[in-house]
Amino acid sequence: MDYTRQTLIKDNQSTFADFLQTKGLKLTSQRRVILAQATGARGHFSAEQLLKFSKKQDRTISKATVYRTLALLKESGILEEQDFGDGKMLYERAQGRKHHDHLICVRCGRVIEFENTPIEKLQNAEARHHGFKVIYHSLKLFGFCRDCV
Amino acid sequence: MDYTRQTLIKDNQSTFADFLQTKGLKLTSQRRVILAQATGARGHFSAEQLLKFSKKQDRTISKATVYRTLALLKESGILEEQDFGDGKMLYERAQGRKHHDHLICVRCGRVIEFENTPIEKLQNAEARHHGFKVIYHSLKLFGFCRDCV
DNA sequence: CTTGATGCAAAGTGTTTGCAACTTA
DNA sequence: TAAGTTGCAAACACTTTGCATCAAG
DSSP: OOHHHHHHHHHHHHHHHHHHHHTTOOOOHHHHHHHHHHHHSOSOEEHHHHHHHHHHHOTTOOHHHHHHHHHHHHHTTSEEEEOOSSSSOEEEEOTTSOOOEEEEETTTOOEEEEOOHHHHHHHHHHHHHTTOEEEEEEEEEEEEOTTTO | OOHHHHHHHHHHHHHHHHHHHHTTOOOOHHHHHHHHHHHHOOSOEEHHHHHHHHHHHOTTOOHHHHHHHHHHHHHTTSEEEEOOSSSSOEEEEOTTSOOOEEEEETTTOOEEEEOOHHHHHHHHHHHHHTTOEEEEEEEEEEEEOTTTO
């Protein structure tokens, strides 16, 4: 784990602590474990996977607590929720990362991230044309990745 | 209902009949009713709504049959399934219509459709850059519509 | 008359919630 | 020690499925 990664996790910790304090909520040992696992994970993960990882550190952590903490991590901007259409939500680290969209391989499930400013500009122009104010968007390209074509 | 609409519905009927025949499936009275309601509906509708409409024509039609028929209508290309993130799938007529994307108002739920070729071109270029072959895509812009800003 | 389709209710899936016991601040 | 948090199991919402009966071809 490199320096940047360490720094980001540190940021995540204080962001979450501040978020909880501001809302009069408590930083429990379970929340600490779940935060650590969520921000330490690479790529996209499900609630079920997060539960599994968290249980390795504290076997008493429950599914309910994972879901409740996931909601807080989303609300605080530390995680972002993604729906790739496979019936369950996936999560990824959001804080300190730029917005990006996804290419999803329908065969192997691989997810590739990309940023494309020209597309975003055109999206905004399109929205403006309809008198629409965009808050967030979701662009997913489904198909075959290099290895699955 | 105008001439074009009539023609489209006719197309839907023969498409579905052909589809079923090719697969050795049967065109039942329930399927006829559900097809008619699905292709006659305007805009986006849920399985539950389709069941409600279909029951008006034949009160014995069941939820299970609606879901099973919906799968066939999707497979035959007559309907397209959309997930606007409200916990249930929505459907829209697809046959004979151009591909389009959606603006979704997070306050009133209104859905605006748009076509944007330049965006699609950029998407394909982006995919190509990753050695990715796109089969289909989903672009949704969430925000406030003109009346909800 | 054979094979697929139907309605019903039960099962499934991922997620949320009520509650009594327990921690954090 | 007050107020939020936890684990558990039950509840939820949507969708799917097993099965005996029914109907299309």
